[in-house]
Amino acid sequence: MVSPSGPVKDTKPDSAQRDENSDTLKYQLLGPSLTKAGQDAVDQQKVSEIIYEASKGSKFFNHEQDRDRNLTVKIERILKEKAHLEKLDLSQDLRRADEYLAELELTRDLSQYVIHVDCDAFFAAVEELDRPELKTVPMAVGKGVLTTCNYLARKFGVRSGMASFVAKKLCPQLILLPMNYDKYTAKAKEIREIMAQYDPLFESASIDEAYLNITAYCAENELDPEETVQRMRAEILQTTKVSVSAGIAANAKIAKIASNKNKPNGQFRVPNDRAAIMEFMRELPVRKVNGVGRVFERELGSIGIETCGDIYPHRALLTRLFGEKAFQFLAQCYLGLGRTKIEPVETHERKSVGTETTFHEIGDRGEIRAKLDWVSRELEGDLARTQFKGRTLVLKVKLHTFEVLTRQTAVSRAISQAKDLYNIALPMLAKLEKEIPGMKLRLLGLRCTNLVSTKKAGINFFGAAAVQARPISAERLDLKAADHEITAEEAFEGAARQEIQDEMNDLEQLSQEAAILPDATVPTEPDPPPAQWDCPICGRAQTADDRVFNDHVDFCLSRQTIREAIQDSSETPEETTVHSNRKRKPTSQASSSDADPRQRRLFFH
DNA sequence: GCGGATCAC
DNA sequence: TATGGTGATCCGC
Numbered sequence: 001m002v003s004p005s006g007p008v009k010d011t012k013p014d015s016a017q018r019d020e021n022s023d024t025l026k027y028q029l030l031g032p033s034l035t036k037a038g039q040d041a042v043d044q045q046k047v048s049e050i051i052y053e054a055s056k057g058s059k060f061f062n063h064e065q066d067r068d069r070n071l072t073v074k075i076e077r078i079l080k081e082k083a084h085l086e087k088l089d090l091s092q093d094l095r096r097a098d099e100y101l102a103e104l105e106l107t108r109d110l111s112q113y114v115i116h117v118d119c120d121a122f123f124a125a126v127e128e129l130d131r132p133e134l135k136t137v138p139m140a141v142g143k144g145v146l147t148t149c150n151y152l153a154r155k156f157g158v159r160s161g162m163a164s165f166v167a168k169k170l171c172p173q174l175i176l177l178p179m180n181y182d183k184y185t186a187k188a189k190e191i192r193e194i195m196a197q198y199d200p201l202f203e204s205a206s207i208d209e210a211y212l213n214i215t216a217y218c219a220e221n222e223l224d225p226e227e228t229v230q231r232m233r234a235e236i237l238q239t240t241k242v243s244v245s246a247g248i249a250a251n252a253k254i255a256k257i258a259s260n261k262n263k264p265n266g267q268f269r270v271p272n273d274r275a276a277i278m279e280f281m282r283e284l285p286v287r288k289v290n291g292v293g294r295v296f297e298r299e300l301g302s303i304g305i306e307t308c309g310d311i312y313p314h315r316a317l318l319t320r321l322f323g324e325k326a327f328q329f330l331a332q333c334y335l336g337l338g339r340t341k342i343e344p345v346e347t348h349e350r351k352s353v354g355t356e357t358t359f360h361e362i363g364d365r366g367e368i369r370a371k372l373d374w375v376s377r378e379l380e381g382d383l384a385r386t387q388f389k390g391r392t393l394v395l396k397v398k399l400h401t402f403e404v405l406t407r408q409t410a411v412s413r414a415i416s417q418a419k420d421l422y423n424i425a426l427p428m429l430a431k432l433e434k435e436i437p438g439m440k441l442r443l444l445g446l447r448c449t450n451l452v453s454t455k456k457a458g459i460n461f462f463g464a465a466a467v468q469a470r471p472i473s474a475e476r477l478d479l480k481a482a483d484h485e486i487t488a489e490e491a492f493e494g495a496a497r498q499e500i501q502d503e504m505n506d507l508e509q510l511s512q513e514a515a516i517l518p519d520a521t522v523p524t525e526p527d528p529p530p531a532q533w534d535c536p537i538c539g540r541a542q543t544a545d546d547r548v549f550n551d552h553v554d555f556c557l558s559r560q561t562i563r564e565a566i567q568d569s570s571e572t573p574e575e576t577t578v579h580s581n582r583k584r585k586p587t588s589q590a591s592s593s594d595a596d597p598r599q600r601r602l603f604f605h
Numbered sequence: 606g607c608g609g610a611t612c613a614c
Numbered sequence: 615t616a617t618g619g620t621g622a623t624c625c626g627c
Contacts, residue, residue, distance in 0.1 A: 031617095054616095055617080058615090058616075060617050061617095142618080143618090144616080144617070144618060145617055145618045145619095146618095147618085161618085162617080163616065164617085165615080165616050165617080166616090323625070325623090325624065350621085351622070351623095352621060353620090353621090354621075355619085355620085356618090356620080357618095358617090402617085443618090445620095
């Protein structure tokens with residue numbers, strides 16, 4: 001935690017500097033969804049005061065204050081660097097920037113009609129369908145933190161992402177409803193069925209958002225994009241009783257921005273015309289662009305970039321101040337470029353599976369282990385559902401101060417069982433406890449990365465569905481070259497190997513079905529000796545050296561697995577008990593693609 | 606490759 | 615009294 005020695009005296013901070021940046025902090029506390037719709041008629045000044053007063057002195061508040069101070073320091077560095085750069089000869093940087101802009105311009109594609117469809121206050125709207133009387137009162141969905149609120153609630157300054165007790169301060173009569181995720185999923189499905197008629201390859205960006213390419217539909221039906229979208233929105237409203245808003249543009253980035261223009265129950269089009277697009281972007285606050293959050297907004301603002309049009313005069317500085325990726329992202333913002341390729345989300349390759357849970361502050365080591373046990377089992381279930389194993393395990397903790405730490409361990413073999421997850425995670429946890437005496441947690445999470453698919457290999461190798469299996473299969477086959485095409489022979493070998501692996505896994509799973517996690521819930525474990533830890537599997541004392549220790553645990557795990565597999569192989573029932581569609585967790589799919597500032601997407605045609 | 610940070614929803 | 619869960623990417627080391 002950076003603690004600047006005393007309040008920062010800055011020559012020209014964001015706006016006005018009062019008592020220790022309370023302005024920027026208050027702005028920070030307003031939350032991330034400030035730029036969303038429905039806030040125009042709200043007295044932000046008053047709202048921020050109320051939030052500030054409600055939060056003051058809490059641990060959350062103190063953490064936000066720390067972050068705010070750190071950002072102020074970082075911005076100071078940026079400003080100093082900028083002043084330094086301006087004394088130099090930047091003609092090289094300027095030329096490079098202009099070359100890149102020219103190169104980007106060549107990729108501009110105005111031939112497609114892309115739309116972004118966004119349900120209006122979706123969760124709240126679905127609840128209002130069941131209970132129409134809620135339409136006339138301010139209402140929000142979510143416990144602890146709000147996920148959505150209706151437009152009446154927004155009039156009070158209530159927003160998604162806000163702590164509910166703060167929302168109650170802003171609007172004491174606010175009705176709070178618990179989430180009904182299954183209900184929202186069902187309604188989302190109805191809406192998607194309609195959207196599929198307009199673009200069968202549409203892309204779900206989240207439960208309540210989608211991108212469609214309606215170019216073909218417009219041509220076939222001899223309709224304007226605007227008429228098409230009117231028709232689709234009317235159809236959705238009529239048959240599902242949910243209103244949606246839409247943006248129409250030449251690419252996904254602008255369509256997304258446009259869908260917020262006439263919310264709720266409206267649509268907005270930016271014509272497929274270069275001049276119109278450039279003009280639209282020129283006055284657009286950078287914060288409206290997907291990928292620019294509160295932090296980047298402040299950083300950009302500090303050097304005088306508030307709208308996308310402001311990017312151009314600063315183009316020579318951007319790479320040095322924010323990095324290559326950020327420059328490329330901003331260049332696309334200035335030009336109004338974005339992807340035109342819309343594809344089903346299933347074609348995306350998943351990169352991680354994780355679970356985390358927040359609880360009341362816990363300092364007791366036994367209780368923390370019980371939480372780890374629970375999270376391990378949750379993750380096992382999620383991995384079974386998604387059909388993955390992981391070769392890297394990431395432990396995440398949030399301290400009682402709201403500070404977040406992660407630790408990861410690479411495992412030589414892919415794991416998915418609660419017992420393995422727990423056993424790999426425990427040493428990481430123990431090490432943290434050693435590093436942070438008296439550690440108190442408010443969150444614990446586990447995530448698997450470096451995924452390996454456990455889907456049956458069979459048809460995927462030869463059938464049309466091969467697209468999904470390819471990248472992972474390549475890894476499974478130990479192919480070194482990423483772009484290596486899989487031959488039928490290799491595929492067969494891979495499939496055969498997979499069969500064996502699956503069998504092993506099944507045996508493993510069966511053998512552990514009755515087994516309780518070893519030492520999983522030992523209530524009070526004495527502190528490990530300062531220089532050594534006990535291996536969670538064999539119990540032998542090991543050194544404190546990370547690598548040696550982890551290697552040993554890994555070794556123990558694989559040995560144990562083999563032993564159990566042999567023991568149990570005499571009695572192998574037919575079927576493995578797979579955790580089939582158990583409780584469904586709100587796994588909002590990753591919203592895809594044009595979301596990251598540092599991610600560049602070029603589209604050649 | 607690891608850990609911190611940012612971002613979206 | 616009290617501030618979420620899932621997934622992704624980028625940066626600096």
